[in-house]
Amino acid sequence: MTVTTMTVNGKSRSAPTEGRTLLVDFLREGLRLTGTHVGCDTSQCGACLVHVDGQPAKACTVLAQECEGAEVTTIEGMANADGSLGKIQQAFQDYHGLQCGFCTPGMVMAAASLLKENPRPSEQEVRHYLEGNICRCTGYHNIVKAIMAASGQQVEAVAAE
Amino acid sequence: MPKDMGIGASSKRREDVRFLTGKGRYTDDINVAGQAHVVFCRSDVAHGRIEGIDTSAAEGMPGVIRVFTGADFEGVGSIPCGWQVTDKHGEPMQEPAHPVLAQGKVRHVGDPYAAVVAETKAQARDAAEAVEASITELPAVINMKDALAEGATKVHDDLRDNLCYDWGFVEENKDAVAKAFDEAAHVTSLELVNNRLVANPMEPRVAVGDYASHDDSSTLYTTSQNPHVIRLLMGAFVLGIPEHKLRVVAPDVGGGFGTKIFHYAEEAFCTFAAKQLEMPVKWTSTRGEAFMSDAHGRDHVTKIELALDAENNFTALRTETYANMGAYLSTFAPSVPTWLHGTLMAGNYKTPLVYVNVKAVFTNTVPVDAYRGAGRPEATFQLERVVDKAARELGVDPVALRRQNFVTEFPYQTPVAVEYDTGDYNGTMDVLEKMIDRDGFAARRKESEARGKLRGLGINSYIEACGIAPSNLVGQLGARAGLYESATVRVNATGGLVVMTGSHSHGQGHETSFAQVVADMIGIPEDQVEIVHGDTARVPMGMGTYGSRSLAVGGSAMVRATEKIIAKAKKIAAHLMEADEGDVELKDGKFSVAGTDKDVAWGDVTLAAYVPHNYPLEDIEPGLEETAFYDPNNFTYPAGAYACEVEVDPETGKVDVVAFAAADDFGNVVNPMIVEGQVHGGLAQGIGQALLENCAYDEDGQLLSASYMDYAMPRAFDFPMFQVDSQSSQTPCTHNPLGVKGCGEAGAIGSPPSVVNAVVDALQSGGFTDVYHIDMPLTPDRVWGAMNGSATGQGAAQPAANADDTTQARSVGDGTTATH
Numbered sequence: 001m002t003v004t005t006m007t008v009n010g011k012s013r014s015a016p017t018e019g020r021t022l023l024v025d026f027l028r029e030g031l032r033l034t035g036t037h038v039g040c041d042t043s044q045c046g047a048c049l050v051h052v053d054g055q056p057a058k059a060c061t062v063l064a065q066e067c068e069g070a071e072v073t074t075i076e077g078m079a080n081a082d083g084s085l086g087k088i089q090q091a092f093q094d095y096h097g098l099q100c101g102f103c104t105p106g107m108v109m110a111a112a113s114l115l116k117e118n119p120r121p122s123e124q125e126v127r128h129y130l131e132g133n134i135c136r137c138t139g140y141h142n143i144v145k146a147i148m149a150a151s152g153q154q155v156e157a158v159a160a161e
Numbered sequence: 162m163p164k165d166m167g168i169g170a171s172s173k174r175r176e177d178v179r180f181l182t183g184k185g186r187y188t189d190d191i192n193v194a195g196q197a198h199v200v201f202c203r204s205d206v207a208h209g210r211i212e213g214i215d216t217s218a219a220e221g222m223p224g225v226i227r228v229f230t231g232a233d234f235e236g237v238g239s240i241p242c243g244w245q246v247t248d249k250h251g252e253p254m255q256e257p258a259h260p261v262l263a264q265g266k267v268r269h270v271g272d273p274y275a276a277v278v279a280e281t282k283a284q285a286r287d288a289a290e291a292v293e294a295s296i297t298e299l300p301a302v303i304n305m306k307d308a309l310a311e312g313a314t315k316v317h318d319d320l321r322d323n324l325c326y327d328w329g330f331v332e333e334n335k336d337a338v339a340k341a342f343d344e345a346a347h348v349t350s351l352e353l354v355n356n357r358l359v360a361n362p363m364e365p366r367v368a369v370g371d372y373a374s375h376d377d378s379s380t381l382y383t384t385s386q387n388p389h390v391i392r393l394l395m396g397a398f399v400l401g402i403p404e405h406k407l408r409v410v411a412p413d414v415g416g417g418f419g420t421k422i423f424h425y426a427e428e429a430f431c432t433f434a435a436k437q438l439e440m441p442v443k444w445t446s447t448r449g450e451a452f453m454s455d456a457h458g459r460d461h462v463t464k465i466e467l468a469l470d471a472e473n474n475f476t477a478l479r480t481e482t483y484a485n486m487g488a489y490l491s492t493f494a495p496s497v498p499t500w501l502h503g504t505l506m507a508g509n510y511k512t513p514l515v516y517v518n519v520k521a522v523f524t525n526t527v528p529v530d531a532y533r534g535a536g537r538p539e540a541t542f543q544l545e546r547v548v549d550k551a552a553r554e555l556g557v558d559p560v561a562l563r564r565q566n567f568v569t570e571f572p573y574q575t576p577v578a579v580e581y582d583t584g585d586y587n588g589t590m591d592v593l594e595k596m597i598d599r600d601g602f603a604a605r606r607k608e609s610e611a612r613g614k615l616r617g618l619g620i621n622s623y624i625e626a627c628g629i630a631p632s633n634l635v636g637q638l639g640a641r642a643g644l645y646e647s648a649t650v651r652v653n654a655t656g657g658l659v660v661m662t663g664s665h666s667h668g669q670g671h672e673t674s675f676a677q678v679v680a681d682m683i684g685i686p687e688d689q690v691e692i693v694h695g696d697t698a699r700v701p702m703g704m705g706t707y708g709s710r711s712l713a714v715g716g717s718a719m720v721r722a723t724e725k726i727i728a729k730a731k732k733i734a735a736h737l738m739e740a741d742e743g744d745v746e747l748k749d750g751k752f753s754v755a756g757t758d759k760d761v762a763w764g765d766v767t768l769a770a771y772v773p774h775n776y777p778l779e780d781i782e783p784g785l786e787e788t789a790f791y792d793p794n795n796f797t798y799p800a801g802a803y804a805c806e807v808e809v810d811p812e813t814g815k816v817d818v819v820a821f822a823a824a825d826d827f828g829n830v831v832n833p834m835i836v837e838g839q840v841h842g843g844l845a846q847g848i849g850q851a852l853l854e855n856c857a858y859d860e861d862g863q864l865l866s867a868s869y870m871d872y873a874m875p876r877a878f879d880f881p882m883f884q885v886d887s888q889s890s891q892t893p894c895t896h897n898p899l900g901v902k903g904c905g906e907a908g909a910i911g912s913p914p915s916v917v918n919a920v921v922d923a924l925q926s927g928g929f930t931d932v933y934h935i936d937m938p939l940t941p942d943r944v945w946g947a948m949n950g951s952a953t954g955q956g957a958a959q960p961a962a963n964a965d966d967t968t969q970a971r972s973v974g975d976g977t978t979a980t981h
Contacts (some may be wrong), residue, residue, distance in 0.1 A: 137842045
């Protein structure tokens, strides 16, 4: 066992790791940050998506020790400083972009990466960017709306169409 | 104007805040101090005899606490089945034993035969690799018709054969139906497959068993849609733990779609092992395990025939279905192809005579049970496909043919036992036709054709039955449970209240919508109402969430309990205002006396209930807490009309859904935003079934689609924005207090035939006039094949020249079909 240290949501955090410990297990089991989820074994579903040094990364496919010293942001780090929902999080609530909530942390992290790269994406750009994030509840309809709204674009209200 | 609170308002979901900030508490987030971890050893063959299991090497590995095999479960009960179907001869179905860990034989890929408990998950996984099982592979039966052949290998050696039951409904109508077919002016028939699916909630299943030796009590944390049902099934039938010594907690659950209704062996294992070892035992499914251990859905092969008279009135309907049960009977499996399917075969139509035959078959595959819609998607798909084919054969408009045959007078007694209380099928069809600009379709088709694409429009109706169900009725039909729901409303001294509901929310937003109902009834802010669910220690009783029953049944129980609260509160208010109880009114959280200026606030009454200084103690007890059990007296019947527009690329066979519209009648709607979200999700699963998803076995019973690399989960780019409307044509349910019908499954029920109707329409328009049907999923390979001479879904009636070489062949062997 080694002790691995990284900056998680702005704070230096350490936990013991084995060589095979995945970043997602370091976060969930080592730090008890259970907002990052595991939905598959093959890096397809995106429920585990976090940001490592500003880039989106599937935490089920990254070894914790590779992230020694890295800056990691998880869903727990996405709220405003006063604890209120961040802009993307608020749009997901406003546009009913989540149901069971299990894929949601990955969706929010993916949306943040998308909007950083492409601040005003088209509907098709949003849909294609989410290729690596699977949702089984929403049919993606309201996720797409939420991300469009978070980018400041005009979107029809929910339940008013 | 949309309302801003209470019933009818699109209140934002309170549960979202925790899910959006990573504070959800799912079962895998629960860790009990001192817990051990279990990893199951699962069969990698479809059928095999267990000659011996050598656990000695595994037991010597670091951190290993104990290795269990089937022998450790002798004397422990079998995983029970909750529904006994009686066959057409009046005999009970064949019901095999289902041990927690396999005994004697393994019967499907994924069947667990040993379990390694170790201090860490990694140690358990390492040691599971060291368990040496000697398993002699046996011939496997995968194809249902092979399984029923004379002399076929038996999945269960102690059963007569692989036929679970042969069900006829309504058996007494069989001859009259045959006569109607003899006299028909036109008969349309179709053979089709309802493809095997995997529910795939994004949260894999998890179980944590715990045992407290100081009071001999057990606790199970599990990913369940119905913790009380698990407590009963596991406690009473498997482990022999009385309900007062067993607590089952289903906290935040990351989607269910039916597959988390059932009691699973892993739940029983963790509870059992925790007591044996006197330490908590946790299991977290991998996605790969989920594919081979979560109950699958659908997997029917059907021949359907529709008889019409010379005026195109439907005169009779006849079906023959083979329904795959898999290797064991999952909790509600026998009810799905029978009572949840045969009773819906009249559809929206006044067909006077219906006969449904279902043969349920054991095979060496994962058990099959309810998946979103459960029986009703299978009924709707075959019916709406055969009606579409009839319209095409007769050269009439498919909408006009449907309208001509719609039931228009209610209540309507169908020939398949159920009575529709209310509905307006022309009403939803009118809404749909406005939504889709049907008149503009010809121009849109022309525009597509100019780009080299074929465009098709598919329209259909659907009806389903929700709000399961009257207990006395389902008891007669073989259910081994009552299907009421309960709610307890506990008002606190300062006026806030807690509703403890037996319904379970795993994405449906009950914490918001249920609070809207109670807040509206009393006239207090929604944030004064807390909804508690998912814990047998906090909620007195519950039958759980499935079959779109939560609001219709659970909500009704909550309304009844709240009515009792209001009745008692009025007595207290009458005392405080020195008025007659009959003159007291409650509005906007205030009690008043009609015709006077006397009033008393809700909070003053609730305070008096708990500080009864000025209180009618001689007449009523202090406190303000009431429980109600609600047992419905009928199912509810949501119905609607759906339309799909597709573009097909004739070069590749790729289908793009370019528009999808859904007009639904769910009766009254509590939260339109949530209802729309439920429809969106259902549509995605139905379109996914039609175009993408297929659970495939090869002829040896190897599960070919056991990961997200092999099973095509729908992605965001597979869909357009949906058009949905559940507000414009509403016929409130006549027999529950909220007038609600249920909205959770409609999208998945109504949409598969829309897609297939649309693709057939597109191909017909391109000159492929022999294409009447293509089996789901309509992959590019299958659609291209249909355009290039493969069998096109006429099954045995019109086999392809070389059926085995095509993806249309209804047998396994090429790995692209479901198990038939």
